[in-house]
Amino acid sequence: MKHQSQFSDEQQSRQAGTEHQTQPEAAREFASAEEMLRYDAKQTAVPPEIARRLQKSTGDLPGPKTAWWKRWLGGGQ
Amino acid sequence: MTGPPADLASAAFSSLYAENNRAIYYLALRYLGDPQKAEDATHDVFLKAFRKLDQFRGEASHRTWLYRIAINHCRNLQQAWHDRHVFANTDDPIWDCAVANADSPLRVLEIKELGRLIQKVLDALPDEYRLLLLLVADEELSYEQVGMLTEQSPDAVRGKLHRARKAFTVLFKKYTDSNHETPKPIFR
Numbered sequence: 001m002k003h004q005s006q007f008s009d010e011q012q013s014r015q016a017g018t019e020h021q022t023q024p025e026a027a028r029e030f031a032s033a034e035e036m037l038r039y040d041a042k043q044t045a046v047p048p049e050i051a052r053r054l055q056k057s058t059g060d061l062p063g064p065k066t067a068w069w070k071r072w073l074g075g076g077q
Numbered sequence: 078m079t080g081p082p083a084d085l086a087s088a089a090f091s092s093l094y095a096e097n098n099r100a101i102y103y104l105a106l107r108y109l110g111d112p113q114k115a116e117d118a119t120h121d122v123f124l125k126a127f128r129k130l131d132q133f134r135g136e137a138s139h140r141t142w143l144y145r146i147a148i149n150h151c152r153n154l155q156q157a158w159h160d161r162h163v164f165a166n167t168d169d170p171i172w173d174c175a176v177a178n179a180d181s182p183l184r185v186l187e188i189k190e191l192g193r194l195i196q197k198v199l200d201a202l203p204d205e206y207r208l209l210l211l212l213v214a215d216e217e218l219s220y221e222q223v224g225m226l227t228e229q230s231p232d233a234v235r236g237k238l239h240r241a242r243k244a245f246t247v248l249f250k251k252y253t254d255s256n257h258e259t260p261k262p263i264f265r
Contacts, residue, residue: 033245037214
């Protein structure tokens with residue numbers, strides 16, 4: 001998604017729940033509802049905030065102490 | 078809490094998240110229709126999984142185990158919202174009387190509009206059809222697994238899936254033809 005003055009598009013996209021990473025095509029045909037949903041799922045970015053929140057939540061719990069999230073977030077923090 | 082050693086449990090959870098976060102987030106997003114609720118739900122689902130990781134016995138795949146947690150969680154959220162906001166709607170679903178081929182291709186002219194359009198269509202479908210389509214769209218699930226998750230036989234899944242596809246197709250074409258007309262919720 002381009003960053004040039006597309007705030008409203010981006011905002012609408014977030015409201016629709018999708019952050020399609022690239023849109024190389026203008027039009028597309030899908031053989032079925034499932035195929036369309038599969039395509040949509042692949043284009044939908046999972047918010048990194050979820051992993052960060054889980055890092056905090058699981059850190060507060062008894063259980064595995066090793067930082068699982070370090071592997072997921074790339075070893076930083 | 079008893080269970081595997083911390084290192085093993087941590088590695089297992091890391092893999093569990095890496096392999097399934099997209100599937101669970103997408104289900105929550107399109108089932109609930111709200112990115113913030115989907116984010117919260119995905120967090121809560123994986124947190125429940127983390128707490129119960131040592132109870133996972135391998136009788137189902139990790140994916141179906143997580144889906145079961147996610148479906149229950151989303152249904153509870155949906156029910157709480159439904160109780161507060163929705164009243165009886167006796168309108169007949171438009172797809173019942175529509176003439177449409179469930180197998181006809183679906184064409185979208187603006188791919189960047191796809192997410193919004195899909196959400197409109199799913200929002201107008203009964204919960205049962207919405208869930209069925211979302212689960213069947215996951216190529217890792219068999220009809221048998223979808224049947225287990227929705228508490229019906231694989232044959233019933235096939236039958237309902239045909240009707241769900243038809244409903245999706247009718248609504249999709251209606252909304253694309255009417256150029257993003259706001260849909261009226263049918264029923265839940």
